[in-house]
Amino acid sequence: MNSFRLYYRYLAISIRGQMQYRASFLTQTLGTLAATGIEFLSIWALFHRFGTLHGWTLPEVALMYGMVNVAFSLTDAMSRGFDAFGRMVRTGDFDRLLLRPRSTVLQLAGQELTMRRIGRFSQGIVVLIWAMHQLQMSWSFLQIGLLVAATLGGACFFFGLIVLQATTAFWTVESLEMFNAFTYGGVYASQYPMTIYRGWFRRLMTYVIPLATVTYFPALAILGRPDPLGTRLLFQCLSPLIGVAFLLIAFQVWKIGVRHYCSTGS
Amino acid sequence: MKGYWSTMRARFLTLLQYRAAAVAGLFCQTFFGLVMIMIYSAFISSSKAPSPMSLPQMITYIWLGQALFQLLPWGIDGDIATLIRGGNVAYELLRPLDLYGYWYARTLAQRTAPTLLRSVPMVIIAMLCFGMRPPESLAAGAAFALALLGALLLTCALNMIMVISMMWTLTGEGMIYLIGTVAMFCSGIVLPLPLFPDWAQPVLRALPFSAVYDAPFRLYTGLLPPEAVIGILARQFVWIVVLVFFGRLLLARGCRKLVVQGG
Numbered sequence: 001m002n003s004f005r006l007y008y009r010y011l012a013i014s015i016r017g018q019m020q021y022r023a024s025f026l027t028q029t030l031g032t033l034a035a036t037g038i039e040f041l042s043i044w045a046l047f048h049r050f051g052t053l054h055g056w057t058l059p060e061v062a063l064m065y066g067m068v069n070v071a072f073s074l075t076d077a078m079s080r081g082f083d084a085f086g087r088m089v090r091t092g093d094f095d096r097l098l099l100r101p102r103s104t105v106l107q108l109a110g111q112e113l114t115m116r117r118i119g120r121f122s123q124g125i126v127v128l129i130w131a132m133h134q135l136q137m138s139w140s141f142l143q144i145g146l147l148v149a150a151t152l153g154g155a156c157f158f159f160g161l162i163v164l165q166a167t168t169a170f171w172t173v174e175s176l177e178m179f180n181a182f183t184y185g186g187v188y189a190s191q192y193p194m195t196i197y198r199g200w201f202r203r204l205m206t207y208v209i210p211l212a213t214v215t216y217f218p219a220l221a222i223l224g225r226p227d228p229l230g231t232r233l234l235f236q237c238l239s240p241l242i243g244v245a246f247l248l249i250a251f252q253v254w255k256i257g258v259r260h261y262c263s264t265g266s
Numbered sequence: 267m268k269g270y271w272s273t274m275r276a277r278f279l280t281l282l283q284y285r286a287a288a289v290a291g292l293f294c295q296t297f298f299g300l301v302m303i304m305i306y307s308a309f310i311s312s313s314k315a316p317s318p319m320s321l322p323q324m325i326t327y328i329w330l331g332q333a334l335f336q337l338l339p340w341g342i343d344g345d346i347a348t349l350i351r352g353g354n355v356a357y358e359l360l361r362p363l364d365l366y367g368y369w370y371a372r373t374l375a376q377r378t379a380p381t382l383l384r385s386v387p388m389v390i391i392a393m394l395c396f397g398m399r400p401p402e403s404l405a406a407g408a409a410f411a412l413a414l415l416g417a418l419l420l421t422c423a424l425n426m427i428m429v430i431s432m433m434w435t436l437t438g439e440g441m442i443y444l445i446g447t448v449a450m451f452c453s454g455i456v457l458p459l460p461l462f463p464d465w466a467q468p469v470l471r472a473l474p475f476s477a478v479y480d481a482p483f484r485l486y487t488g489l490l491p492p493e494a495v496i497g498i499l500a501r502q503f504v505w506i507v508v509l510v511f512f513g514r515l516l517l518a519r520g521c522r523k524l525v526v527q528g529g
Binding site for chain 2: 027028030031032034035038039041042045046048049050051052053054177178180181184185188189192196197198201
C-alpha cells in the first residue's frame, strides 16, 4: 500500500470516528466558525472607525486574511497527532511508531483529521470570496494561480512549523508552548501589510517565520501594488516557494530529532 | 466559611505549581501585545479620523489586558467537568457545604492564581520595556483596584454559569468555546472597546463582559474619571446578584434532574 492510500485510510477512519458524535461535532464546528468570524469583525470595526490603513482598504486586508486563515486551517486539522507528541515521547509510545515500516510524519499526521477545523476553513473561504468580489478587478488566470500557490505555500509553512514544534519534544520531552505565539500570532500578524510593522518584526516575519512570503508579498503581486519595501515582482511571485522550502527544512530537522531520540523506556 | 476558605487555598497552591507554563504564556502574551500595539498604532497614526483614545492610553490598555488575560473564563475547571462527566459529582452533593459556594470558592482560586502568576511579571516587563504607563493618578489607581476586585467576583459568577451548564451538555465544549470567545470580544481584550463603532458602545456597556476588563481599564488610563468607579461598582454588583441568583437556580434544577453516570 503506498503512502497516499494509507493516509487516505487513516483519514477515513478518523472521520468515521468523529461522526459518531454528530451533535458534538456540530456545536464544535459552529463554535470555531463563530469564533473566527468574530476575529474578522474586529478588523472590520477598525476600518469602520479609521477608514484606511497605510493606504490599504478593507477588501485588500481581507484578501490576506482569507489566504492565511485557509492556509492555517488546512494544516491545523492535521496537527492533532503532533500536539500530543510530547506525551508520546514521555510515555515511550513513540517507539511503536518507529517499529512500523512507514514514515513517522505520515503516521502522526494520520492520527486524526480534526473535522471541526472546517469552521475556520469555511470562514476563511467566505472572506476570501467576499474580498475578491469587493476588489472589483478582472481576475486573470495568473492572479488566481498565484493566490492558490500562496495559500498552499502557507499551508506548507504551517505544517513545517507544527513539525518543528513537535521536534523540540525530542530534547525537552514537552513540545514548546512558545510556538503558539508564532502560529496564532503569525496568523494574526500576517493579515496586515508588512509596512505597518517595525523593522525587527518585518525581518522576523520574512526570514525567521517567513509568513510574509506567503501572504504579503504574493498579495502585492496579485493586487498590482508597488511595494514601499522595494521588492521586485519576480520575487513576489516566487516567494510562496519559501513556504515549501521551510517545510523541507523542517522535515530534515525532524529526521535529526528522530536519530537523536532515545526512548524513555517506561 | 472556613470550609470555603480552605477549598480556595488548596486549589490556589496547586495552581501555583505550573511555573513553566507561566513562562511560555508570558512569552506568548508579550508577543501578542507587541503585535496588537503595532497594528492599532498604525491605524491610529495613519488615519485622519479622530481616535477615541490616545496612543499611550491604547498601549497601556493593551498591556493591562495581556497582564490580566487569565481573569476571564474561557475554559472551565477541568476537574469539575470530569466530576460531572464521570458521575463523581454525587460525592460533591454529600459534602456538608453549599454546592454553589463550594464551587464558587474553587473558581475564585482558579481565576486568581494564574492571574497573579502572569500579571506581576507582565506588568514589570511592559512598564520597563514597552511603554506601559502607571495609573493616571493616585485616585485613578485606587479606583482601578476597587473595580478590579468587583471584576474578579463578577468573572467568577460568569464562570459558574458555564460550569453548571456542563450538567446539561456533557460534551458542551463547542458552546463553551463560543461563549468564551464572545465574552473575550465584548470585554475589550481583543480590541479595546473605545475603538468599536460609536453605535455599539451602549450595547457593549449593557453587557456584563465590559465590566470585567474595559471599565477598570478606562479608570486606570484616565478615559473615565476616578469618581466613575461608584457607577461601575454598582453595575458589577447588579450583575453579580443576577448571575449568582441565576446560577443557583440552574444548579438546583440541575441537581434535580442529575443522572449519576457510571457505576
